[in-house]
Amino acid sequence: MGNGPGTTYCPDCEAIVSVRAPTCPQCGAPLNAPAGMYEDPERPGQMRYWNGSGWAPSAKNAKPIDRLAIVALVLAIAYFPLVSTVLLFAVPSLRAPVALVYWSATAFLGVRALRRISSGGSRGRGLAVAAIVITLILLAGWLVGTLAGVRTPIA
Numbered sequence: 001m002g003n004g005p006g007t008t009y010c011p012d013c014e015a016i017v018s019v020r021a022p023t024c025p026q027c028g029a030p031l032n033a034p035a036g037m038y039e040d041p042e043r044p045g046q047m048r049y050w051n052g053s054g055w056a057p058s059a060k061n062a063k064p065i066d067r068l069a070i071v072a073l074v075l076a077i078a079y080f081p082l083v084s085t086v087l088l089f090a091v092p093s094l095r096a097p098v099a100l101v102y103w104s105a106t107a108f109l110g111v112r113a114l115r116r117i118s119s120g121g122s123r124g125r126g127l128a129v130a131a132i133v134i135t136l137i138l139l140a141g142w143l144v145g146t147l148a149g150v151r152t153p154i155a
């Protein structure tokens, strides 16, 4: 029994393997398959990227993006279009106190996300840092405006 079309021999264990399998299902030896999506030998039924000589990290192995970091960044970005604008027209006198509470919460979430990311369980350092930086810029803008006696559009 030879190898038919679409099959080849594993160079290591000489098993007959599909040319569409990047690694031998018997011994795991790489089969010089071109880069592309193939069935993941570690997770049957799931596709995984083969770069021509090795597997890309699978979705299972990839660390998730820290949710707190995402929430912190969304809150930081949402402040200006949402909170600041709404309060300006609704209750202008509440803008500063609400802004300070809001910024404290955003910064707190950003710092907590950074701690979690540093402990190695998740990704998203850039998101957490961006959330903290945006919050600090808003706070600084408000502080400068307040100290100068200028009514800023921030709070």
Ligand SMILES: [Zn+2]
Residues within 6 Å of the ligand: 010, 011, 012, 013, 014, 015, 024, 025, 026, 027, 028, 029
């Ligand atoms: Zn083999």
